[in-house]
Amino acid sequence: MATASAQRATAIPNDLEAYWIPFTPNRAFKAAPRLIARAKDMHYYTPEGRAVLDGTAGMWCTNAGHNRDPIVAAIRAEAAALDYAPAFQFAHPKAFELASRVAALAPGELDHVFFCNSGSEAVDTALKIALAYHQVRGEAARTRLIGRERGYHGVGFGGISVGGIVANRKFFGSLLAGVDHLPATYNREQQAFSKGEPEWGAHLADELERIVALHDASTIAAVIVEPMAGSTGVLPAPKGYLQRLRAICDKYGILLILDEVITGFGRLGYAFAAERYGIVPDMITFAKGITSGTVPMGGVLVRKPIYDAFMRGPAHVVELFHGYTYSAHPLACAAGLATLALYREEGLFERAKNLEPVWAEAAMSLKGLPNVLDIRCVGLTAGIDLASRPNEVGKRAYDAMEKAFHGENLVIRVTGETIALTPPLIMSERDIEEIFAKVARVIRAVA
Ligand SMILES: Cc1ncc(COP(=O)(O)O)c(C=O)c1O
Numbered sequence: 413m414a415t416a417s418a419q420r421a422t423a424i425p426n427d428l429e430a431y432w433i434p435f436t437p438n439r440a441f442k443a444a445p446r447l448i449a450r451a452k453d454m455h456y457y458t459p460e461g462r463a464v465l466d467g468t469a470g471m472w473c474t475n476a477g478h479n480r481d482p483i484v485a486a487i488r489a490e491a492a493a494l495d496y497a498p499a500f501q502f503a504h505p506k507a508f509e510l511a512s513r514v515a516a517l518a519p520g521e522l523d524h525v526f527f528c529n530s531g532s533e534a535v536d537t538a539l540k541i542a543l544a545y546h547q548v549r550g551e552a553a554r555t556r557l558i559g560r561e562r563g564y565h566g567v568g569f570g571g572i573s574v575g576g577i578v579a580n581r582k583f584f585g586s587l588l589a590g591v592d593h594l595p596a597t598y599n600r601e602q603q604a605f606s607k608g609e610p611e612w613g614a615h616l617a618d619e620l621e622r623i624v625a626l627h628d629a630s631t632i633a634a635v636i637v638e639p640m641a642g643s644t645g646v647l648p649a650p651k652g653y654l655q656r657l658r659a660i661c662d663k664y665g666i667l668l669i670l671d672e673v674i675t676g677f678g679r680l681g682y683a684f685a686a687e688r689y690g691i692v693p694d695m696i697t698f699a700k701g702i703t704s705g706t707v708p709m710g711g712v713l714v715r716k717p718i719y720d721a722f723m724r725g726p727a728h729v730v731e732l733f734h735g736y737t738y739s740a741h742p743l744a745c746a747a748g749l750a751t752l753a754l755y756r757e758e759g760l761f762e763r764a765k766n767l768e769p770v771w772a773e774a775a776m777s778l779k780g781l782p783n784v785l786d787i788r789c790v791g792l793t794a795g796i797d798l799a800s801r802p803n804e805v806g807k808r809a810y811d812a813m814e815k816a817f818h819g820e821n822l823v824i825r826v827t828g829e830t831i832a833l834t835p836p837l838i839m840s841e842r843d844i845e846e847i848f849a850k851v852a853r854v855i856r857a858v859a
């Protein structure tokens with residue numbers, strides 16, 4: 413029988429004050445909360461039991477769908493077997509197994525994995541490895557980091573420094589020194605309503621040449637970009653852009669880091685987007701889909717020569733002074749192994765690839781609805797730009813999110829005036845129809 417305190421613990425919260433909700437307008441939320449109590453497969457359920465279709469895979473993370481039995485079972489079993497093992501100087505077997513599995517999915521000689529707990533930590537880890545790598549090789553002057561305007565790389569000081577979303581930067585002081593930015597790849601005039609990678613824009617990678625000319629290659633450690641800029645509103649890389657960036661980095665000995673926190677684990681129809689674009693970066697950051705969102709985990713895939721560069725000096729001395737208490741946490745590793753097994757068994761990356769044309773067609777059917785300025789899509793993602801109401805930037809999209817949740821039983825994400833859709837990879841063609849029918853009604857409702 414449930415005790416009184418257990419009943420209290422499971423009751424619907426009736427005091428919303430204490431929780432400072434991240435990246436959320438707290439007052440508006442607390443006035444009309446959007447609460448989610450449980451989930452299964454493609455759906456969320458509110459505390460009252462209303463089913464809500466998940467159009468966003470949580471936050472681009474529950475790629476295998478929600479509360480899948482094999483993942484839940486693996487987490488349960490691991491919690492009973494090993495709650496925690498020290499992450500430094502000790503390890504547990506599943507950490508090695510998961511690292512090998514992730515490495516096997518990655519292209520080229522990206523064959524070492526450093527684990528952490530989030531995308532932000534993965535980015536900061538990759539940036540630190542880049543700086544330290546040049547230092548241990550005797551090129552300590554290579555300290556500059558190059559990001560991109562409109563890029564999102566999480567919220568650590570490293571991530572917001574190389575990131576290019578103004579609101580995420582302007583409140584937080586002078587950030588990291590020695591950072592420069594490539595221009596964003598989006599140009600509505602040239603690219604509007606492109607399906608997949610836009611034809612226009614590969615030349616924007618050449619801006620790296622200008623940055624090299626300004627600072628000199630000998631001062632530049634790494635370039636970091638997302639293969640598809642997600643959080644800024646779904647900006648697919650223009651055709652040929654990433655290949656060009658790779659070539660310029662090679663020419664100058666600059667490391668290329670692909671931030672695949674969103675695009676990793678099937679979102680673009682491949683284990684990693686690097687494969688879709690036929691390039692091998694020096695590092696790949698990942699998170700989210702590694703555990704299908706179930707247990708926090710992130711990591712960095714590192715090319716063999718980078719790992720090897722650190723493996724010198726006395727054998728008893730730490731090679732890289734970096735790590736987290738919860739790096740390769742047992743629950744995360746168990747969840748990761750079960751998730752990767754599910755991706756394999758259900759062919760979910762392939763599924764995403766096969767669904768892409770259907771998805772893109774459905775997304776583009778919204779063209780012509782009131783206030784729709786552009787639609788972009790690549791893999792199983794879509795970004796729909798809406799026109800702002802006079803003097804209320806972002807309000808139309810915010811209203812759309814509210815309307816979708818309360819009126820249409822659909823979760824969508826909004827960023828600025830863009831609706832972003834990124835459903836679980838298990839969705840059916842019927843789900844696609846339902847998502848876009850609901851979004852169309854929402855767009856009309858906020859006209
Ligand atoms: C490309 C990219 N990098 C990093 C992050 C940060 O991940 P986290 O929120 O897990 O710290 C995100 C989050 O959406 C992301 O999209």
